[in-house]
Amino acid sequence: MTTSPTPGPWLRTFRPAPGAPVRLVCLPHAGGSAGFFYPVARELAPRVEVLAVQYPGRQDRLREPAVPDIATLADRIADELGPWTDRPYALFGHSMGAIVAFETARRLQEAGLAPAVLFVSGRRAPALDHTHDRQPVTDAEVLKEVRELNGTGNVLLDDEATRQLILPALRSDYQAVRDYRYRTGPALACPITAFTGDRDPKAELGQVGAWRQHTRSAFEVRVLPGGHFFLVDRAGEVWGHVEERLTALSDAPVPAPRAAGQE
Template sequence: MTALTGDTPWFRNYRPAPDAPLRLVCLPHAGGAATFYHPVAQALSPRIEVLAVQYPGRQDRREEPAVTDIAVLADTIAEALAPRTDRPYALFGHSMGATVAFEAARRLEAAGHGPAALFVSGRRAPCLDREGDLQPRTDEEVVAEIRALNGTGAELLDDAEVLDMILPALRADYAAVRRYRYSDGPALRCPVTAFTGDSDPKASAADVGAWAGHTGSAFELRVLPGGHFFLVDQQHAVLRTVEHHLTAAAAVAV
């Protein structure tokens, strides 16, 4: 079952849990969509209600222009999420989604309704942002990177019609990552938990551990077996940690 929130196109609720005391808002990777987090909603409901962010330019928002600026994404998501901060909640972002989640958390804290916790996965700390970033620029480079990271099945990339459908979102997302520049500011007040795979070529343990510098609260680094999309195979371990830390952080916040 999918509940589409009527007042905003930004969230998908695959397992509505209106009585859940906690909420987890999940942000996808570059080229990703809200459906990536369908298994998370299944695993956590009804204890935690999961809202999956749907960026424009893909799936049911395919006719909308994709956003090529992480700051704009963060601004819009923070605004759309504000009415849904009626209970303790956390943000979870993978890869590009980790950066968007971080920037949204900064805005939500500044507005006085920040998250109880931030979970980031498969992305180095924003303070290690590197100008140029060596992100793919051409369609060929984007496809080669996705193949290398095992982010999309090879059979999909080999299908010209499917590839034509997903390339616009990939182009936009990689452009957003290339253009992102971290701006110094106050550390987050919420705790941060960072995950990465022990063989992730995009996010070494040292680079992901640097997220510790972005919070004035508790920090934990979890390194799990796998590559860039380790969290698919390690879902149980990741969600067990998420549920534990979100429950603890919410208890402190009350």
């Protein structure tokens, strides 16, 4: 009988599908949680087994300190995913999650456990210079940006008690994004698909196209109508394309790491 590993505190399987030929690991945006991907698990099971990453400092991990560092998050997630790489799998990350997914893919590739494909959404390429970006720092600035991007329901932000529960994770995640600096290394062996909204102020088309330099395999950009959270309104198109790619990849071997080289 086919079985799946037992998920630890970092992973959620809302709809276990141990018989699925392929897995999809989803990493949320700043301030986001694993629950954001519950509809995806419901939609794709049992054809795809969906794992959603739960960062510390939110929901059922609220009592744990949040991790304000992309590299540390990627280290921990890569360790947790090791037992789940016994069949072809893909990573999907939105916004901050795209960078965490990319760094996690690098670590898994180095360990000989490369993903079959990397999906990134709502995020410019890691290698672009971010040092001159104006990033929110204060609570007021962070909340203002979240409201403008519509990443968290404004009704939740309007409630003081709920806002105080959400803010620590938001602060930590925004610090992780501000402090992130890309380090040159081998390109990924797997294909990359980059999604973006045509009105996303955080991921302009040229910036998203620069993800091309991070793979030695196939690359594509999918532009959909919408802003930073286009994938909420265009969920059917996003996840339909993801499933189509995963179906094509499900019988393919997991890519082996390429020879070391500089991007």
